[in-house]
Amino acid sequence: MKKFFNEFLKGIIRENPTFVLALGLCPTLAVSVSVTNGIGMGIAATFVLLGSNIIIALIKNIVPARIRIPCYIVVIATFVTIAEMTMKAYSPALNRALGIYVPLIVVNCIVLGRAEAYAQKQSVLNSFFDGLGMGVGFTLALILISAIREFFGAGTIFGRALFKSFEPAFVLGMPSGALLVIGLLLGFFNLLKMRKEE
């Protein structure tokens, strides 16, 4: 059990997809304007990661190596379609806010990266916990980035204003603000890592 827990935990800190592996930055930059968007994107990506990791771990022995990538893409796209249709049915507002970035989970490099680097070599259970850990790590990173951007860029958290006389810095709501926040956080986590290694 401890082994599975470690597989789960590594995606959150030691191999965090956003801050350590630097994967999936495109949706991170684009949707992290508000915490709601960040959580929605994180849950959708976690669902796709879990599903694709399990299926790919199951079919790894029957897929010929030369055509594995197209096969994986088909599996991933299936789960993305499920996620998108569910979102459209139950939360159309979130779907509108995330826009093109939901279908684009298909090409999110975290999903294919975990399939290539992990699920095709490991057991189903291991892949399940890896997918869960990576998904949760991605979601937490998105929440952190979007909370900073939403608070300083719009003065709100979950769309609610916190202080009356707070004047938000518009730039953090813009793409340049996303790059700035992610760059600083990446540097900060690298610093923590370096301190730990010393």
Added chain:
Amino acid sequence: MKDRLIVSVSPHLHKDESVSKIMWLVVASLIPAGAAGVFIFGISALSVIILGVVSAIATEVILQILTKRKITILDGSAVITGILLAYNLPPQVPFWIPIIGAIFSIAIGKQVFGGLGQNIFNPALVGRVFLMASWPRYMTSFTQPFNYDAVTSATPLALLKKGKLFENISYLDLFLGKRGGCIGEVCILALLLGAILLFIKGYISWHIPIPYILTVGVFAYIFGPKGLLSGDWLFHILSGGLILGAFFMATDYVTSPLTRKGQVIFAVGCGIITAIIRLWGGYPEGVSYAILMMNAATPIIDRYTKNRVYGAG
């Protein structure tokens, strides 16, 4: 001891100059423009300058203590950043604007890269552009000269952009600073006094300021409002932050090219971008964006204008 054994590249000339000496002289050369700004816009301009300088110094000290590096505020570079940032702000901004701007300039514009000499972009302009993108409402409301009750007015360039520049502002008013604008950019006379001091001491050369100003003038003349070759070139040279930018910000040693040839390329690039933003861009003024863009191009300019090593090739 180890430091003393490192031999620099020949020729081993010694010059009685130091970074801090140059920096403090630049500070001195900036004083007339600030004094003129305070005279024109009143005491609020002075408080903006003081807040900018104090916050810049404080940020530098705090960051250097936190990162356990040598404290280098006495070299004057943080003071220059604070002054230049304040000179690029309207005189009636709320008190926290210069503070946040100075913190951002020093922390993000300079110390994140490793401190003086390592930064890619001019720190003061990084701070100004951050403020401009974050709180445009405060950054674009200017006050009338010699009217200390904060009557808002627009800068000549903003009026020109909106097509509302009906009465001609005289060139003498522009030259002496009787117009709306940022604290340190309005009085061209005072800026030129400081620039002459730097020229005499040899701290800046003509290779950046003169081609920069000429390029803007030529562009503005060619692409005038009433067809080709009808532009008011003198108006474009005297208005906005061109003089401040060309003499004091584009010439920053750290972020401009090393060779003379590179400096001229850099300056012409700044001029073209400034003129394009002014004439066709979305903003009335483009000096800060132009200098920042060419700062980004400085490493590549340096690579292609490297002096040939004597005796090689």
